[in-house]
Amino acid sequence: MSAAHEPVQTFTPREFHRQAHDALGNPQIRANFRRAMDGLMAKRRDVFSDWDLEVLRELGANIRLRALAKLPDLLERLEANCQANGIQVHWAENGDEACRIIGEICERHGARAVIKGKSMVSEEMHLNAHLEAAGIEALESDLGEYLVQLNEQTPSHIIMPAIHLNTDEIAEIMHDKTGIERTRDVDTMTAAARAQLRERFMAADVGISGVNFAVAETGTLCLVENEGNGRMTTAVPPVHIAVTGIEKVVEHLRDVPPLYALLTRSATGQHVTTYFNMISSPRKPGEHDGPQEVHLVLVDSGRSNIYQDDELLDTLRCIRCGACMNHCPVYTRVGGHTYGTTYPGPIGSILMPHMMGLEATKDLPTASSLCGACGEVCPVKIPIPDLLVRLRREAVGEGRGNVRGAGVKRTKKEVAAWKGFQWLATHPAAWRSGAALAGKLQALMPSKLGPWTEYRTAPKPAKVSLHAMVKRHQAGKSDEDGGERS
Amino acid sequence: MTSVKLYPPKPEKVYFFGTCLIDLFYPDAGLDGIRLLEREGIMVLFPQGQTCCGQPAYTSGYHDEARAVAAAQLDLFAESWPIVVPSGSCGGMMRTHYPQLFAGTEHEARANEVAGRIYELTEFLLHVCQLRLEDRGQPEKIAMHTSCSARREMGLAETGPALLARMGQVELVEQARAAECCGFGGTFAVRHPEVSAAMVEDKTQAIEATGVKRFVTSDCGCLMNIAGRFEHQNKPVEGEHIASYLWRRTS
Amino acid sequence: MSARDNILKRLRERADGPLAAPESDFAVVTGRGWDHAERLARFERWITSVHGEVIHTSRDDWTKVLAGVLDAKGIRRLALGREHPVAAEARAALAKDEVILLDADRDIETWRHEQFHDTDAGLTSTRGAIAETGSLWLWPTPDEPRLLSLVPPIHIAVLDADTVEDTFFDVVEAHGWAGGMPTNALLISGPSKTADIEQTLAYGVHGPRVLVVLLRHAEERP
Numbered sequence: 001m002s003a004a005h006e007p008v009q010t011f012t013p014r015e016f017h018r019q020a021h022d023a024l025g026n027p028q029i030r031a032n033f034r035r036a037m038d039g040l041m042a043k044r045r046d047v048f049s050d051w052d053l054e055v056l057r058e059l060g061a062n063i064r065l066r067a068l069a070k071l072p073d074l075l076e077r078l079e080a081n082c083q084a085n086g087i088q089v090h091w092a093e094n095g096d097e098a099c100r101i102i103g104e105i106c107e108r109h110g111a112r113a114v115i116k117g118k119s120m121v122s123e124e125m126h127l128n129a130h131l132e133a134a135g136i137e138a139l140e141s142d143l144g145e146y147l148v149q150l151n152e153q154t155p156s157h158i159i160m161p162a163i164h165l166n167t168d169e170i171a172e173i174m175h176d177k178t179g180i181e182r183t184r185d186v187d188t189m190t191a192a193a194r195a196q197l198r199e200r201f202m203a204a205d206v207g208i209s210g211v212n213f214a215v216a217e218t219g220t221l222c223l224v225e226n227e228g229n230g231r232m233t234t235a236v237p238p239v240h241i242a243v244t245g246i247e248k249v250v251e252h253l254r255d256v257p258p259l260y261a262l263l264t265r266s267a268t269g270q271h272v273t274t275y276f277n278m279i280s281s282p283r284k285p286g287e288h289d290g291p292q293e294v295h296l297v298l299v300d301s302g303r304s305n306i307y308q309d310d311e312l313l314d315t316l317r318c319i320r321c322g323a324c325m326n327h328c329p330v331y332t333r334v335g336g337h338t339y340g341t342t343y344p345g346p347i348g349s350i351l352m353p354h355m356m357g358l359e360a361t362k363d364l365p366t367a368s369s370l371c372g373a374c375g376e377v378c379p380v381k382i383p384i385p386d387l388l389v390r391l392r393r394e395a396v397g398e399g400r401g402n403v404r405g406a407g408v409k410r411t412k413k414e415v416a417a418w419k420g421f422q423w424l425a426t427h428p429a430a431w432r433s434g435a436a437l438a439g440k441l442q443a444l445m446p447s448k449l450g451p452w453t454e455y456r457t458a459p460k461p462a463k464v465s466l467h468a469m470v471k472r473h474q475a476g477k478s479d480e481d482g483g484e485r486s
Numbered sequence: 487m488t489s490v491k492l493y494p495p496k497p498e499k500v501y502f503f504g505t506c507l508i509d510l511f512y513p514d515a516g517l518d519g520i521r522l523l524e525r526e527g528i529m530v531l532f533p534q535g536q537t538c539c540g541q542p543a544y545t546s547g548y549h550d551e552a553r554a555v556a557a558a559q560l561d562l563f564a565e566s567w568p569i570v571v572p573s574g575s576c577g578g579m580m581r582t583h584y585p586q587l588f589a590g591t592e593h594e595a596r597a598n599e600v601a602g603r604i605y606e607l608t609e610f611l612l613h614v615c616q617l618r619l620e621d622r623g624q625p626e627k628i629a630m631h632t633s634c635s636a637r638r639e640m641g642l643a644e645t646g647p648a649l650l651a652r653m654g655q656v657e658l659v660e661q662a663r664a665a666e667c668c669g670f671g672g673t674f675a676v677r678h679p680e681v682s683a684a685m686v687e688d689k690t691q692a693i694e695a696t697g698v699k700r701f702v703t704s705d706c707g708c709l710m711n712i713a714g715r716f717e718h719q720n721k722p723v724e725g726e727h728i729a730s731y732l733w734r735r736t737s
Numbered sequence: 738m739s740a741r742d743n744i745l746k747r748l749r750e751r752a753d754g755p756l757a758a759p760e761s762d763f764a765v766v767t768g769r770g771w772d773h774a775e776r777l778a779r780f781e782r783w784i785t786s787v788h789g790e791v792i793h794t795s796r797d798d799w800t801k802v803l804a805g806v807l808d809a810k811g812i813r814r815l816a817l818g819r820e821h822p823v824a825a826e827a828r829a830a831l832a833k834d835e836v837i838l839l840d841a842d843r844d845i846e847t848w849r850h851e852q853f854h855d856t857d858a859g860l861t862s863t864r865g866a867i868a869e870t871g872s873l874w875l876w877p878t879p880d881e882p883r884l885l886s887l888v889p890p891i892h893i894a895v896l897d898a899d900t901v902e903d904t905f906f907d908v909v910e911a912h913g914w915a916g917g918m919p920t921n922a923l924l925i926s927g928p929s930k931t932a933d934i935e936q937t938l939a940y941g942v943h944g945p946r947v948l949v950v951l952l953r954h955a956e957e958r959p
Contacts, residue, residue: 069758072748091741144933190939228929228944253915257906272870276924289845289882308752369671372638392547422551425537426558451679456714459511466504466513470532
């Protein structure tokens with residue numbers, strides 16, 4: 001594969017509406033997501049059926065909350081224990097700094113080829129583009145990521161990067177980009193990718209992975225996966241760089257089993273993944289394989305800012321399972337690329353405004369009917385709908401003002417409309433006569449009420465409001481009562 | 487998820503908060519709800535000063551305006567009677583979000599007190615009134631759409647179906663993806679009309695596929711959305727608020 | 738100030754003040770109370786549900802079963818350790834066999850190509866297993882390095898029935914993992930797999946295509 005292409009399709013949160021329009025008009029996208037999300041929801045339901053799910057979610061939330069409560073101490077403990085184990089720890093304020101750190105490690109080893117395990121943080125900081133600009137080839141090894149990279153796209157889901165593609169499309173990609181014979185057989189395509197990537201694992205100078213949980217108590221990096229590419233990435237090349245957000249730390253090793261149980265079940269409806277890979281040090285003297293060097297890069301990128309606010313803090317509990325997107329009726333309709341952000345769906349809509357600012361992402365928090373499905377399935381009980389509302393507040397300038405771009409959506413026109421609503425709803429007499437007026441004027445109502453009536457018939461104001469109807473009803477009853485009395 | 491709620495015995499009186507959508511577009515549903523309560527021997531108090539719970543402003547992020555509107559409603563319920571709301575959405579706003587909205591303000595205690603007295607209509611009829619229903623209608627198959635607020639915010643996925651199960655001649659049919667949002671979402675339908683349209687399209691298809699000619703809901707937002715879509719396509723499926731449906735067939 | 742100091746300072750000087758850390762109740766992930774038979778049944782049900790093959794055998798006869806597996810799967814070149822009793826017994830039993838035994842306790846740099854291209858299977862011991870999820874747990878050693886269970890297309894794992902425990906949490910607690918972790922600790926639940934092509938499950942993507950568990954019972958099974 002040649003390096004350094006601009007992605008063919010580029011998506012941006014600024015164009016959410018246009019991108020949603022395009023996705024909604026694409027029957028293939030619609031069908032691929034609908035089928036996949038239906039399957040994932042059913043699998044999750046089944047796999048939790050024999051658990052006291054609410055108790056487990058409560059524990060998951062509690063573990064994450066405890067980790068956040070002690071975050072600075074735990075990060076220092078993680079660092080100290082990693083260093084004691086021989087893992088080199090680096091800190092980065094933002095993605096650019098993290099890219100630079102990783103680039104320097106690669107450079108020090110004269111690396112030309114990097115193999116990557118799945119890492120959303122590396123997507124977040126556009127690491128591949130950065131490495132390629134430095135003349136280092138970065139190859140994704142998770143099958144889904146590999147396919148997406150071959151197709152010069154970005155992931156459309158945080159767990160299943162190629163979920164927007166169906167078998168026929170993947171068959172074309174494998175044929176066009178890797179030269180294998182055209183086949184729809186999944187085993188054949190998988191075997192081909194295996195053969196292609198095995199050579200690359202052996203040849204790679206550096207392996208780069210993410211981290212699912214970083215254990216402060218023991219200085220252990222935990223990776224969850226099914227394919228074995230994560231183990232390959234972290235064990236075959238002579239250097240392993242793990243990159244992660246500062247919020248991924250947990251206090252104790254015993255905190256890991258409940259989170260792992262929640263993660264796999266929530267993500268893909270699996271009771272367990274094939275591999276749970278726990279790395280605590282580079283190759284020790286006398287050991288025969290594994291990397292000679294292990295680095296951990298801790299990335300902030302706005303997380304410490306989210307951390308300041310009691311309500312927004314809950315965003316950082318996330319364990320990146322993707323259940324919120326799997327259950328989101330909006331994500332299911334428009335797919336992951338429409339959001340134009342590294343993290344799509346509900347979690348993306350509450351996280352990306354902090355990373356990119358509300359100016360760029362102002363349409364994301366409103367891209368939800370607040371149906372609550374995301375909050376209902378979140379394994380660590382993040383109140384996602386409340387956080388969406390909070391970001392809407394920030395966007396219209398009625399929050400606490402501590403999100404970048406706060407107030408960007410505030411317009412005189414809209415404020416006037418809501419002030420008008422407020423006045424009417426706090427003046428009952430005016431409200432009642434307004435309701436009566438609407439009823440009287442119903443024949444004059446415009447037949448087109450903007451976008452609503454493009455798809456639906458507009459409701460007609462009632463001739464008599466409930467206020468008036470109840471008055472009449474109660475008067476009628478007291479008349480009857482009076483009649484009886486006389 | 488709401489925890490198990492302990493219900494009081496049937497009271498002498500209740501307040502009725504009609505909601506703005508019912509007030510303006512579906513007053514019959516409100517009156518039918520009142521009649522159902524009155525038939526149970528309960529005196530229904532309808533404060534004429536009521537307007538809107540404030541939710542449209544709340545979910546749009548205009549919390550100063552929402553708070554002002556909500557504060558105006560707090561004073562309507564001076565006595566300690568339960569407050570019955572024929573909408574899971576407005577009921578959820580008052581029960582769940584009023585305490586959040588007024589936390590740390592002078593109205594905090596009052597808001598918490600009011601929130602603790604909020605009942606959604608089907609919840610109140612089922613759990614407090616222990617409603618008995620004598621179905622006088624023709625045998626009929628219908629579908630029900632429970633609003634997301636009733637289902638998830640208030641934890642009332644079962645109250646509507648449970649009431650319908652007490653109707654001798656009514657068969658409630660299952661629809662595909664019953665728990666999925668219809669796409670209304672208040673201002674969502676206006677801000678993201680195309681996504682909302684795709685959602686209501688799927689919802690109407692799922693209801694239509696069951697073969698029913700009628701669906702009921704306990705929320706007029708969903709009713710407006712789903713019935714509006716059916717009507718737009720000239721489909722012979724009619725929607726009705728569950729209060730009207732129950733009253734019509736049992737009166 | 739360094740990025741490290743800046744980040745820690747921001748976290749420590751949190752605008753909304755310090756946070757209270759809740760205590761955790763882990764009851765939901767422990768205390769299953771399964772007996773030996775139930776534990777084994779659950780382990781086997783779960784690991785076979787993800788294409789792990791389980792073969793019951795005894796401590797005395799297991800190498801005969803191993804030879805049978807090698808034969809049945811056409812394994813000609815088997816990589817294995819030397820010191821662990823599992824490896825030692827296998828070596829002794831297979832000495833006169835036609836199977837070529839490859840030493841796993843070599844620096845990988847000296848035999849990487851051989852391991853990737855000319856090794857049919859890797860044989861490893863296991864430390865134990867988890868009934869609730871059908872998972873083996875391994876702490877690779879210099880004798881049985883971590884790639885031995887990953888690179889060859891077939892992984893044969895030897896598990897003693899009395900080392901199966903109820904839950905992952907139970908294993909972490911009972912064996913004092915927090916007191917000292919090895920370079921690499923692994924849970925393995927089946928052969929490697931992917932569902933990245935339209936949710937269709939395919940086994941053997943980057944790791945082994947086949948996982949065989951030789952489940953050794955202390956006594957002959959009735």
